[in-house]
Structure formats: C-alpha cells, structure tokens
Amino acid sequence: MMSSYQALYRVWRPQRFDDVAGQQMITQTLKNAIANHNPAHAYLLTGPRGTGKTSVAKIFAKAINCPHSVDGEPCNECEICQEITSGSLGDVIEIDAASNNGVEEIREIREKANYAPTRAEYKVYIIDEVHMLSMGAFNALLKTLEEPPEKVIFILATTDPHKIPATIISRTQRFDFRRISQETIIQRMVLILNEENITFEKEALQLIAQTAEGGLRDALSILDQVISYANGSVTQVAVRDITGSITQELLIEYLQLLYHHDTSEALQALNQLLAEGKEAYRFIEDALMLCRDILLAKAVKSDVAVTFKYAHHTPAFDAIVQQLPTNFLYQAVGVLSQTQKNLKQTTHKEIYLEVATIQLCEISDKNSATATPAGDYEVVDTAAYEEIVHQLQDMQKQLEQLQAIDKVASEPKIVEPKQTLISKNNQEDASVVPNQSEVFAVLDEATHQDRAFLFDLWPDFISQLEVGQSAIMNNGTPVAASPNTWVITFEYKILVERFETDELISKSLQQFLETIHQSQIKIIALTNEQWKNVRENYILERKKLKQGIPVDFSEEEKKEYEQRIQEEEKTKEIINQAVAFFGEDTVKIMEDDNK
Amino acid sequence: MKDFQQILQEINNKKVAPLYLVQGSEAYFIRQFEKAIIKNCLAPEDIAMNFVQIDLTEQTLDDFLFEATSYPFLGERKVIFVREPRFLTGQKGQVIDQMLQEKFIDYLKDPASFTVAIFFAPYEKLDRRKKLTKQLLKMCQLVDVTSPKPHEAEKYFAQYLENSGYRMEDKAWHLFMQLTAGNLSKMIHELNKISVYQAQTEVITLETVEQLVPKNLEYNVFELNRLVMAGDIQNALQFYQELLMKKEDPIKIIALLISEFRLLLQVKILQEQHSGQRQISDQLGIHWYRIKLALEKCSHFSLEQLADALESLIDVDYQIKTGQMDATTSFDFFVLSFCERTQMISN
Numbered sequence: 001m002m003s004s005y006q007a008l009y010r011v012w013r014p015q016r017f018d019d020v021a022g023q024q025m026i027t028q029t030l031k032n033a034i035a036n037h038n039p040a041h042a043y044l045l046t047g048p049r050g051t052g053k054t055s056v057a058k059i060f061a062k063a064i065n066c067p068h069s070v071d072g073e074p075c076n077e078c079e080i081c082q083e084i085t086s087g088s089l090g091d092v093i094e095i096d097a098a099s100n101n102g103v104e105e106i107r108e109i110r111e112k113a114n115y116a117p118t119r120a121e122y123k124v125y126i127i128d129e130v131h132m133l134s135m136g137a138f139n140a141l142l143k144t145l146e147e148p149p150e151k152v153i154f155i156l157a158t159t160d161p162h163k164i165p166a167t168i169i170s171r172t173q174r175f176d177f178r179r180i181s182q183e184t185i186i187q188r189m190v191l192i193l194n195e196e197n198i199t200f201e202k203e204a205l206q207l208i209a210q211t212a213e214g215g216l217r218d219a220l221s222i223l224d225q226v227i228s229y230a231n232g233s234v235t236q237v238a239v240r241d242i243t244g245s246i247t248q249e250l251l252i253e254y255l256q257l258l259y260h261h262d263t264s265e266a267l268q269a270l271n272q273l274l275a276e277g278k279e280a281y282r283f284i285e286d287a288l289m290l291c292r293d294i295l296l297a298k299a300v301k302s303d304v305a306v307t308f309k310y311a312h313h314t315p316a317f318d319a320i321v322q323q324l325p326t327n328f329l330y331q332a333v334g335v336l337s338q339t340q341k342n343l344k345q346t347t348h349k350e351i352y353l354e355v356a357t358i359q360l361c362e363i364s365d366k367n368s369a370t371a372t373p374a375g376d377y378e379v380v381d382t383a384a385y386e387e388i389v390h391q392l393q394d395m396q397k398q399l400e401q402l403q404a405i406d407k408v409a410s411e412p413k414i415v416e417p418k419q420t421l422i423s424k425n426n427q428e429d430a431s432v433v434p435n436q437s438e439v440f441a442v443l444d445e446a447t448h449q450d451r452a453f454l455f456d457l458w459p460d461f462i463s464q465l466e467v468g469q470s471a472i473m474n475n476g477t478p479v480a481a482s483p484n485t486w487v488i489t490f491e492y493k494i495l496v497e498r499f500e501t502d503e504l505i506s507k508s509l510q511q512f513l514e515t516i517h518q519s520q521i522k523i524i525a526l527t528n529e530q531w532k533n534v535r536e537n538y539i540l541e542r543k544k545l546k547q548g549i550p551v552d553f554s555e556e557e558k559k560e561y562e563q564r565i566q567e568e569e570k571t572k573e574i575i576n577q578a579v580a581f582f583g584e585d586t587v588k589i590m591e592d593d594n595k
Numbered sequence: 596m597k598d599f600q601q602i603l604q605e606i607n608n609k610k611v612a613p614l615y616l617v618q619g620s621e622a623y624f625i626r627q628f629e630k631a632i633i634k635n636c637l638a639p640e641d642i643a644m645n646f647v648q649i650d651l652t653e654q655t656l657d658d659f660l661f662e663a664t665s666y667p668f669l670g671e672r673k674v675i676f677v678r679e680p681r682f683l684t685g686q687k688g689q690v691i692d693q694m695l696q697e698k699f700i701d702y703l704k705d706p707a708s709f710t711v712a713i714f715f716a717p718y719e720k721l722d723r724r725k726k727l728t729k730q731l732l733k734m735c736q737l738v739d740v741t742s743p744k745p746h747e748a749e750k751y752f753a754q755y756l757e758n759s760g761y762r763m764e765d766k767a768w769h770l771f772m773q774l775t776a777g778n779l780s781k782m783i784h785e786l787n788k789i790s791v792y793q794a795q796t797e798v799i800t801l802e803t804v805e806q807l808v809p810k811n812l813e814y815n816v817f818e819l820n821r822l823v824m825a826g827d828i829q830n831a832l833q834f835y836q837e838l839l840m841k842k843e844d845p846i847k848i849i850a851l852l853i854s855e856f857r858l859l860l861q862v863k864i865l866q867e868q869h870s871g872q873r874q875i876s877d878q879l880g881i882h883w884y885r886i887k888l889a890l891e892k893c894s895h896f897s898l899e900q901l902a903d904a905l906e907s908l909i910d911v912d913y914q915i916k917t918g919q920m921d922a923t924t925s926f927d928f929f930v931l932s933f934c935e936r937t938q939m940i941s942n
Binding site: 025026028029032033036038046047048147159160161162170173174175176178179213214288292295296299300307326330333337338340341 | 622648780781784791792794803806807809810828829833836837841842843918919920921925927928931934935
C-alpha cells in the first residue's frame with residue numbers, strides 16, 4: 001500500500017503556539033487569553049502569506065477547546081484536538097472567503113452561530129482570506145460581530161488588511177504578523193532536513209530563504225520541489241534550476257567582462273546562458289538584483305547578507321564588490337532597467353540583450369561620480385570606436401529589419417536613431433567652411449581702405465535694391481574687404497543660400513558697382529558662425545606663418561590644407577553618427593591629445 | 596447641559612430618564628453608556644425578554660411605538676435601543692408619514708413609564724429644523740458622546756491608564772499616541788490587548804507597543820523616512836520590502852514619503868530663518884512633537900541635500916508611473932544613491 005504524499009509544509013505545520021516561528025508576542029498574548037479564560041469575541045490576523053496566520057487560528061481553536069490544555073497550549077492528543085486537526089469537528093468551522101464571499105453564506109453563519117456548540121466549549125469560525133468578502137457580506141458579518149453570541153469566537157485571517165472595513169477592524173482584536181526573518185526560515189529548514197535525514201548545502205537554504213521573501217510556506221514548497229528534483233539532496237544548483245535564476249558565478253563573470261570592455265567574450269557568455277534556456281527577462285532581473293546587492297555591500301560595511309535579494313557571500317562576490325566602482329554600477333543599472341523595459345515590448349529579446357551588452361561594455365569608469373543611471377559616455381580610442389560604430393550599424397540594421405517584422409505583428413514604432421540621423425544631417429556644421437581658402441586670400445589682401453569703402457557703400461547699395469532683395473540683404477553685415485572681394489555674413493544659413501541663388505541680387509549688385517566703382521567685385525557670403533571659425537583659423541595660420549612658413553600658399557600647402565579640411569570633415573561625420581546612435585546628451589566630444 | 600460623566604453617575608444612582616438621545620460616535624463612550632443602562636435598568640434574567648433593539652434601516656417607527664407601549668414581560672422595565680434613526684438628520688431615505696409623525700410626537704410628550712428608550716445617533720450633525728428632531732431634543736436627555744479632541748483623548752487615556760494600574764515608558768507612550776492617532780476607542784482597545792499580554796507586569800515597554808499595536812501606513816512611512824535619514828540602508832530596504840509584502844501600494848508609499856521629505860525641507864527652511872520649534876509648529880499647523888522629530892532628523896543634512904532627496908523621490912515616482920522601472924528597484928536605488936551622496940559629503 002502506498003501512503004499518500006504530504007507536502008512538507010503540511011507535515012510540518014506547527015501544532016502548538018510555541019512551534020510557530022517568529023511571532024512570539026502574538027502567540028504569548030493568545031496563550032494568556034486562553035489560560036485566563038478571557039478570549040475576545042473576534043480576532044483579526046493579518047500579515048504576508050506564509051507567516052502562520054491559519055496555523056495560529058487552528059491552534060487557537062484547539063487550545064481553547066482542549067480539556068487538557070496547559071498554559072494555553074493544546075494537548076494535541078485528545079479526541080477534540082485530533083478532530084480539529086483533521087477538520088472533522090463540527091464546532092470548528094473553516095471557511096475560505098475567497099470562494100464563499102456572498103451575503104448568503106455569511107447569513108447562514110449568522111443563523112448557525114446562534115446555536116450553542118455541540119461538543120466543544122466554544123464554537124470557532126475561522127474565515128480565511130476575509131478581504132474577499134463582498135460589501136454586503138461584510139455588513140452581515142458586522143451585525144454578528146456587534147452582538148456576538150455567547151461561546152462563539154470569530155477568527156478572521158487576511159493578507160490584505162486595507163480591504164477590511166474600519167467598522168469590522170474596530171470590533172476585533174487585531175494582530176499583525178511579521179515577515180519571518182531569513183535566519184528563522186533557515187533554522188526551520190535545517191530542523192526539518194535533519195529530521196528527514198536529507199543532506200543540504202547551507203548556501204542552498206539561503207537561496208531558498210531569499211526567494212521565499214519571508215514566507216515560511218513558500219520556502220518549504222520550494223524545498224519540497226528541490227528535494228524531489230535533486231533526488232534527496234538540497235544543492236545550490238538544484239535551487240537555481242528550480243527557481244530559474246542564473247548562478248551567481250556566471251553573472252559575476254559576465255559583469256567582469258563588461259567592466260573590462262570585453263565585448264565579444266561578454267556576448268559569448270550571454271549567448272551561452274540563453275542557449276541553456278535561461279529566460280531573457282529573468283536574466284536582466286537577476287543582473288539588476290546583483291548590481292543592487294553589490295551596491296548594498298559597498299555601502300554597508302557590516303554583514304548584509306540578510307538583505308540580499310540575489311547574491312550570497314562567496315570569495316568571487318567579495319572580490320567584485322571591491323573591484324567595481326559605484327559609478328559603473330549605477331550606469332549599468334541605467335542600461336539594464338532600460339533594457340528591462342524594452343524587453344516587455346518585443347518578441348526578439350535576444351537582440352535587446354545583445355545591444356545592452358555592447359552598451360554596457362562601453363561604460364567608462366573614469367567619469368566623475370554621477371548618480372544618474374544614464375551617465376555620460378566618452379570615446380576613448382578612435383580605432384576601437386570606429387569598430388564599435390561599425391558593429392552598432394550592423395546591429396541597427398538587424399534591429400530595423402526585425403522591427404519591420406515586428407510592425408506587422410505589433411503596433412508601428414518609430415525608429416529613434418534614424419530620426420536623429422536625418423535631423424542631424426540637415427543641420428550642417430558651422431566649422432566646415434566650403435570656401436575657406438578664398439576667404440583666407442581675401443583676408444591676406446584686406447586693407448582698411450577697402451573695408452571703409454565697403455562700409456560706406458553698403459547702405460547705398462541696399463537702398464537701391466528691390467523690396468524682396470533688400471529684405472534679405474538687410475540681414476547681412478559687411479565684415480571684410482579686399483580690392484576685388486567682399487565678405488559679408490548672415491545670421492542664418494538659409495539667408496546665405498538665398499543670397500547665393502538669387503540672381504536678381506547679383507545682377508543689381510554688378511550694375512551698381514559698375515556705375516560707382518567701375519570694377520568687378522566678388523562677394524563671399526558666410527554665416528556668422530562660419531566667419532568666426534574662419535577668422536580663428538586664419539589667425540592660427542598667421543601664427544604658423546610667422547614661424548617661418550612662406551607667406552604665400554604654394555600648391556603643396558594648399559593640398560595639405562584641403563586634406564586637413566577633409567580629415568576634419570570625416571571626424572565630423574563620425575561624431576554625427578555617434579550622436580545619432582547614442583543621442584546628443586550621451587555623447588561627449590573630446591580632443592585626442594596624442595595626435 | 597450635563598456632561599457625560601454626570602449622566603453616567605445619575606444612571607448608576609438609578610435616576611433613569613425615559614428618553615435618551617445619544618449623539619456622537621466615540622465607541623468607547625457609547626459602550627459605557629449601553630452597559631450602564633442595561634446594568635441599572637434590567638435584572639440579568641430579564642435581559643432576554645425585556646431588552647429590544649430596533650434597527651430603523653430594517654424596521655419602522657411603528658415597530659418602536661408598538662414595543663414601547665406594550666408592557667414588559669414579567670420584569671418592571673423594558674429597554675429599547677433604537678439604531679440608525681436617520682430621520683433625525685438631513686440625510687434622505689427614511690420617510691415617515693404624517694400620521695406616524697404625530698403618533699411619535701404624542702409618545703414623546705407622554706412616554707410610557709415602564710420603558711427606557713435610547714436613540715443612538717452616531718452622526719456628525721442632526722437636522723434641528725425638522726419637527727421630529729426638535730420634539731425629541733426637547734423631551735429627551737441628550738447624551739454627548741462625540742469624539743474628544745486628540746489632546747483631550749490623551750488626557751482621558753492617561754487617567755484611564757493609571758486607573759487600570761499600568762504605566763508606560765516615555766518612548767512607549769509617544770509611539771502609542773502616534774499609532775492610535777488621538778482616537779480614544781482605539782487607545783482603550785489596544786490597551787485591553789496589551790493587558791492580556793502582560794497581566795502581571797505594570798510597566799508597558801516600547802517593545803510591547805511596537806509589536807502588539809498595529810501600525811498604519813502613515814506611521815510606517817514615517818519610520819521608513821527615519822531609516823533613510825539615518826543612513827541605515829539595510830533596514831530601510833528591508834522595511835520597504837515588508838511594506839510591499841503587506842500589499843501596500845508602492846505609489847502610495849512614495850507619495851507619503853515625498854510629503855514626509857517635503858515637511859523636512861519646510862522645517863529646515865524655517866529653521867534657517869531662525870524659527871523655533873513652536874513657531875514652526877504654528878506656521879505649518881503640525882503637532883509640535885512631529886516638528887521636534889523632524890528637527891532632529893534633518894539636523895545632519897543641508898538644505899541642498901534635502902531638496903535633492905525630494906527631487907530624486909519625485910523622479911522615482913515618475914519612473915514608476917511611466918513604467919520605466921519597477922517599484923522595488925527604483926526605490927532601492929534611490930536609497931542607495933541618497934545615502935551614498937549624503938555620506939560622501941559629510942565625510
């Protein structure tokens with residue numbers, strides 16, 4: 001004959017007040033009430049799940065009815081105790097309010113409560129999950145609590161005291177059960193495992209206690225699963241497998257790779273984890289929790305293992321606590337939680353994880369401490385940088401493709417990077433001056449006389465233009481002049497373009513100049529920004545010239561010069577791309593001093 | 596007008612009026628009054644037969660008049676508790692027709708000598724313009740059981756505590772008052788529970804109060820704030836976790852925490868303007884003891900740090916509400932970074 005299997009938490013459900021873990025004061029008060037024959041008419045037991053509410057209620061029902069009770073504890077041996085334990089005594093009624101939440105059920109209780117108990121001394125109603133009662137049912141219950149019949153005791157249990165009307169609460173004696181501490185849970189598990197002759201690893205129990213979050217029943221359920229999964233021994237690996245979380249060693253290794261900017265290894269480690277069937281969301285969650293625990297361990301010097309949500313103390317953990325700077329961790333948290341959010345919206349979780357991994361590899365620890373998770377990134381090495389840009393471009397393409405597929409399934413989404421790219425291209429950079437060498441030539445030959453002449457003529461010139469043209473030219477300011485070329489500036493690029501394309505202006509200008517000046521004059525138009533840059537460049541150039549470089553631009557120099565401009569333009573392009581990928585706020589442009 | 600204690604005294608001296616109107620909602624007083632009436636008007640064996648309760652949400656004034664005018668069974672007297680007499684208030688719902696009104700007024704003018712009728716009106720206000728209300732107020736003994744003001748309740752309870760033979764440690768007293776929030780019934784209710792726990796010991800300790808008196812969310816947030824301000828990261832995080840497990844709403848917790856930090860900032864600003872504790876209390880309209888605690892809490896922090904904390908918390912709130920971070924993570928990182936920053940500066 002096979003005996004039916006009973007779950008651990010049922011086998012080990014406490015049968016005496018003193019066996020209840022972690023609620024000494026509450027059990028003491030109840031014991032006193034029974035020993036002094038002074039029970040309240042109604043009790044309200046509240047607290048998180050698995051903290052002993054229902055157990056206490058049942059013990060109470062036994063203790064108050066047990067004819068052999070000593071100091072408020074039940075004997076657990078007499079007929080009455082045993083019948084209550086098995087749930088067969090008619091005077092102790094257990095009701096699950098989750099499934100009996102109507103007025104009718106409570107009315108029935110009200111009526112039956114008026115009959116005296118048959119065998120026991122007190123009739124005890126245990127109403128579990130009492131917060132599930134409907135409003136009408138609460139009112140019906142209230143009536144009973146207002147005028148409680150003799151020898152009837154109500155014990156209401158709930159995890160959700162906020163949902164109980166104040167009128168009910170004020171008629172009951174309320175006890176708030178506390179979350180059971182990790183140590184107490186571990187102690188309890190050790191006790192059970194020793195009794196059952198099962199071997200275990202201490203870390204495994206700690207992991208279980210962490211996952212159970214203060215609920216003893218949860219802890220025992222996990223323990224139960226682990227025992228049957230791992231064939232009768234409780235190991236750390238088995239617990240991680242059951243709870244689906246990722247082993248600490250692997251995560252620490254992953255974090256270390258990120259910190260050392262080892263992108264390819266980190267990606268490999270990630271893929272390996274995913275290949276093992278770990279869930280992407282769980283991975284991010286665990287990584288976040290590990291970062292949190294490391295930060296916690298860094299901030300609090302004393303032993304903090306009890307507050308850990310994920311980690312446990314190992315040499316590797318202690319080492320990484322020493323190694324990783326706070327700043328790195330906060331930034332990692334920023335990236336991770338952003339990814340966590342994104343994961344909820346996509347069907348291609350791996351891609352997001354990979355992008356996150358690359359992003360995380362780029363976190364620099366050299367930044368000054370910023371507490372904002374989304375910190376600044378700086379470009380360290382141009383070659384590596386270009387490589388990354390390349391990688392990211394590939395990634396982006398993939399993402400775009402995938403998102404295009406996603407679009408069919410889910411709602412359309414705008415690809416942000418692309419958008420920024422377009423807007424950046426529209427806005428040409430001010431430091432790039434297309435006709436810089438021409439301007440330089442003008443500046444070389446510029447004289448005060450010519451400038452004064454230009455300033456003189458300018459108002460006359462504008463006044464004889466047509467309305468449309470003078471409106472444009474009014475925005476221009478003459479800034480420099482040589483005998484045959486003038487330089488004028490405009491505030492905005494668009495005006496420069498208008499000037500350059502408007503034939504009427506150039507035509508009337510030629511006419512005007514021919515009548516007054518009798519010579520051909522060319523006009524170069526620049527934006528204010530450009531002019532500023534050109535002037536600075538020119539001054540720099542002049543300084544160099546003074547140091548012995550020939551005054552005139554030879555062909556060679558001109559070439560060199562153009563090359564430099566080209567190079568600069570290339571850098572600009574790179575920066576533009578970087579901005580497009582990471583957003584303007586995250587990109588900080590720094591001069592490379594080694595050049 | 597006679598006060599509550601005088602009326603109780605009279606009843607205990609067997610001077611009982613035929614009509615009472617008990618107005619107010621202080622449960623402890625109501626209970627005391629009920630007990631006194633039953634004890635002095637009915638012999639224990641008569642209670643089953645001659646004690647009647649009429650609930651006007653289910654029964655009518657007609658039922659009351661019938662009971663009031665019919666002779667008691669065997670005993671000398673009959674006691675009728677009338678619940679929910681909403682017709683005395685401005686509330687709508689209980690309509691009494693003209694005939695019945697007149698019958699009722701006739702009874703009020705000449706109540707039966709063998710009946711003691713008590714109308715329990717746990718309402719803020721009665722509508723004194725109504726004919727029935729006017730008549731009842733004229734003919735009955737009014738019993739005022741409105742809730743005492745918090746400081747009166749404290750005083751009353753101090754007396755009660757002494758009479759019950761208990762003493763409380765100073766800290767226990769402050770915590771007890773904080774948790775019961777000036778509600779006399781609650782104070783007595785909780786003391787009863789404590790007295791079951793320690794029937795023999797006279798002094799009630801802080802630990803007892805802490806463990807046995809249920810805590811409301813306001814208090815819990817206050818405590819959470821204290822832990823954060825003390826830089827006790829470990830306990831702060833654990834405490835927050837516990838609140839979540841009690842199914843408190845994280846957004847609610849953060850909102851209350853924000854108001855707590857706001858108070859600290861206000862106190863700090865006023866303090867830097869050289870306002871004293873009393874002055875701040877008056878200016879903000881908040882109990883002086885809370886101000887005292889706030890001053891203690893924020894003494895180690897600069898105005899900037901407090902403002903910074905408030906801002907980060909508002910940010911946490913935003914992040915939770917926009918779904919950028921889940922509630923646990925964002926709070927944890929707030930505490931970690933706040934403690935790190937404040938310690939960095941103070942070191």
